[in-house]
Amino acid sequence: MSKKYMEHFRVFIEAQSLLKKIAQHRDHIEEHQKRIQFVEKNREKRKEIKEENQQQVISMGKDISSLEKELFSKEKDLSRANENLHKVTSESQVKALENEIHKLTPLIEELQEEILEKLGRCEEIESEISKAEQFLEGSQVTLVELEEEVSLDIEKEEAKIKNYSQRIDFLLEGLESNNRESFLQTQKSAKDGQVIAFLNNRKCSRCRFEASSSQVAEVENARNIEFCQSCSRILIPSTINS
Ligand SMILES: [Zn+2]
Known part of the structure; x- marks a missing residue:
């Protein structure tokens, strides 16, 4: 990584x-x-x-x-x-x-x-x-x-x-334009202004939805932007701060 x-x-x-x-x-x-x-x-x-x-x-x-x-x-x-x-x-x-x-x-x-x-x-x-x-x-x-x-x-x-x-x-x-667009689009739809969510033990930190193993892997290898399938926020690995 x-x-x-x-x-x-x-x-x-x-x-x-x-x-x-x-x-x-x-x-x-x-x-x-x-x-x-x-x-x-x-x-x-x-x-x-x-x-x-x-x-x-x-x-x-x-x-x-x-x-x-x-x-x-x-x-x-x-x-x-x-x-x-x-x-x-x-x-x-x-x-x-x-x-x-x-x-x-x-x-x-x-x-x-x-x-x-x-x-x-x-x-x-x-x-x-x-x-x-x-x-x-x-x-x-x-x-x-x-x-x-x-x-x-x-x-x-x-x-x-x-x-x-x-x-x-x-x-x-x-940012690269696709990343920028992802952020801006998500910002538009996030009514509470929360664009991102951390993935903690597979769970979205905002809505607690559990991501699939393959999505967890995608989030961690960070090549694509992944969105929570429940609340649509951009998922970020919680390990980023460690
Ligand atoms: Zn969520």
């Missing part, structure tokens, strides 16, 4: 380790983007609540004004009844008016209470709205700062990724 035959395997291993680094930097980019998404999500939630609150204030305002109209008319009825009480002469008329006054008084009190309660609730909601507005204003500033920071961070990550990609290209350029 000549070392020279193994050379492309070493290149594959190095390219794979650079691909892993690229994947790590892609993860970093995703984390940076998540920081922004987190702030945006919070703002979105707060905005929704604020809008719901604003709708509630509008509808409560309508309720209050109709309650006030009702109160106004009941109060008018009451004062008219009180005035008439001094004017009427018959006992039945007095009784009727007294009955009316008796009914109107608690109704008016109830209406006043209900209006006060709704006004209080409105005030609470309005204070929630103004808190939300302050939050939205403050977090807008945070968001702009964060976006600047994140875009710088991402730029740095992209630069590193570019550097690793160039190193991979350079490595692969040094």
Whole structure:
């Protein structure tokens, strides 16, 4: 087993380790983007609540004004009844008016209470709205700062990724074209970015599929590129590191 035959395997291993680094930097980019998404999500939630609150204030305002109209008319009825009480002469008329006054008084009190309660609730909601507005204003500033920071961070990550990609290209350029193509084709189909697998005791290190004796021999003599029959990754003899 000549070392020279193994050379492309070493290149594959190095390219794979650079691909892993690229994947790590892609993860970093995703984390940076998540920081922004987190702030945006919070703002979105707060905005929704604020809008719901604003709708509630509008509808409560309508309720209050109709309650006030009702109160106004009941109060008018009451004062008219009180005035008439001094004017009427018959006992039945007095009784009727007294009955009316008796009914109107608690109704008016109830209406006043209900209006006060709704006004209080409105005030609470309005204070929630103004808190939300302050939050939205403050977090807008945070968001702009964060976006600047994140875009710088991402730029740095992209630069590193570019550097690793160039190193991979350079490595692969040094290979015979069929070896290079094997790597690139396998890379395309490997969704998790794992292009190579080691053959440990006949088993693929990625999927544990057992290779045939003849395939094991092919992998070890390293003249052809062999692929795992289950996961399609390029098989590399684990003895390469020994
Ligand atoms: Zn496999």
